[in-house]
Amino acid sequence: MTTKPAPLRRPIESLRRRWRAFRSGRWLEAGQYKGNYRRMDRLYLLEDPWKLTSERERERFRLANEIIARIAPDCGALLELGSGEGIQTAYLQEVASHVIGIEVSPVAVGRARRTVPRAEFLIGPAEDAARILGPRRFDLVTACEILYYAPDVEAIIEAMQTLAPRILVTNYEKRGRLLAHHFEGPGWSRLDDIVVDGTRWLCHLWSAG
Template identity: 40%
Template structure:
């Protein structure tokens, strides 16, 4: 009787908290391996490797969703309704789906083909390309985007200055978000931009710096 009860208990579904904890451990273990050697060095192969698993950055977490919501509020407040928006480092389209709420047309770029395929499924009305910001070719007739965003991606760029300049070439306006501890490295590059505006996003103990500027 006792043995039967044990077997029955083993067949019961794992509690949701336990499943969530196991998923968290698996994600952290994988990302520790996948991002080995990744830093401000344009290591696109390792970034693509991270997307061997879905949602490697845990973009469905309450903290990230709070960041998406706050970013949208700032965009709406500062720029109003946008016609076109380019998202650099769109990943699997988690934030793209939020940006589609403030823009009529969303275009995303990411160096990971795996991530871009998932972004296309998540945001069917968006346009996504697996490409590097500097090598991707645009039709000559393409007008500048109303807004170009780079949220949580500048850390991985070897040349932040060049990235910001390219953003300004492509967009009438630009916006970036940065995990606050990274501001020491990225901040000085942003501070060189004329008419830079800043705000902060807070969620629990996590803080992000938001910066935006106008090019016209």
């Protein structure tokens, strides 16, 4: 009777654990990536790790566009924080003349530049957006599904408020309720939720006074 050598068995078991975690969705839990941008970049070794090309997500993008058309009609320049591989960016181009995306993963930005060539993509964390963009200003900033991965939500909000007179934030309901206190106070209002097949996203708007 022979057994597999331990040095070989260990990496095989490690790969199996990672594959089981991926299949179960545990790789995508917010707590595993909060502020860990190197790990976030490794996630993009898989194409579309967030499954944003699913019909459910595409419907979410369409409904988000309807909101943008109401809150920022005739939007010229739009800044998308956490633009990933550019999947939602392609939709945002339908409601803005020019879209710039900021994404922390160079791998994701590489794919985005190939798939959405009319948009502009910059590499960096969302909390550094004001520094990255310098004097550039926008009609609207969007932060869709990103804030629960950030180490400092308030820093990102403050950066967004210097870049545009309007901010649209959307969060998956179960995670978004933990962030609700960030969207209270002057300038903030609650919009209608986005609901697709029973899944709900909370929507918040900030407008400069």
